[in-house]
Amino acid sequence: MFPLFPLQIVVFPGEMLNLHIFEPRYKQLMQDCENQGLTFGIPPYINGRVMSFGTEVALRQVEKRYANGELDVRTQGVGLFHLEEFFRQAPDKLYPGGHVVRVGIVMEGDRKLGGHLLSMVRSLFHLLHIDKELPADPDRFSAYDIGHHVGLSAQQEYELLCLTDESERREYLIAHLERLLPIVRETEEIKRKARMNGHFRNIIPPEV
Secondary structure, eight states, X not given: OEEBOOBSSOOOTTOEEEEEEOSHHHHHHHHHHHHHOOEEEEOBEETTEEOSXXXXXXXXXXXXXXXXXXXXXXXXXXXXXXXXXXXXXXXXXXSOXXXXXXXXXXXXXXXXXXXXXXXXXXXXXXXXXXXXXOOSOTTSOOHHHHTTSSOOOHHHHHHHHHOOBHHHHHHHHHHHHHHHHXXXXXXXXHHHHHHHTTSOOOOOOOOO
């Protein structure tokens, strides 16, 4: 029985995730991870249900222990799984569990797609005045690395998680940005015009 920790977020393989653990069931889970070296799964909880794909997560460090037993922990996504059956409580445990099948992930993607995707993300960050460093080399990043930073909904992040091939993930994000960038540009232009309202403007009349 694989330990599970459903959350209302999508966690990507490779992602570092800091959690504050306060429920008794998940305090027990962290104790089992520490004592037995277990990994656990975070299946996203979206629209009132536990989704069938999730991320296998490893406990990397207990950052702080509180007097009441609560914990601050650092974890990291290490893989992808498909949830075959979910149980609200694993046998003899407080926390949920399930029968899962681990899913292989292709992490190398098409370089040309990677370059195009990074260029589009830079354009988005420029328009939104986001000062965030991006990889310079299309071969040294994963679509998962930027999945939380390009305006995806929870459902879209889940769809990205389910894609096991890196080139397909890059194509998914490119298609999303092709829809998003014109909207952002239009919004920024509206904001620019609004800021100019009331200013003295040097407008050259047309030759009519």
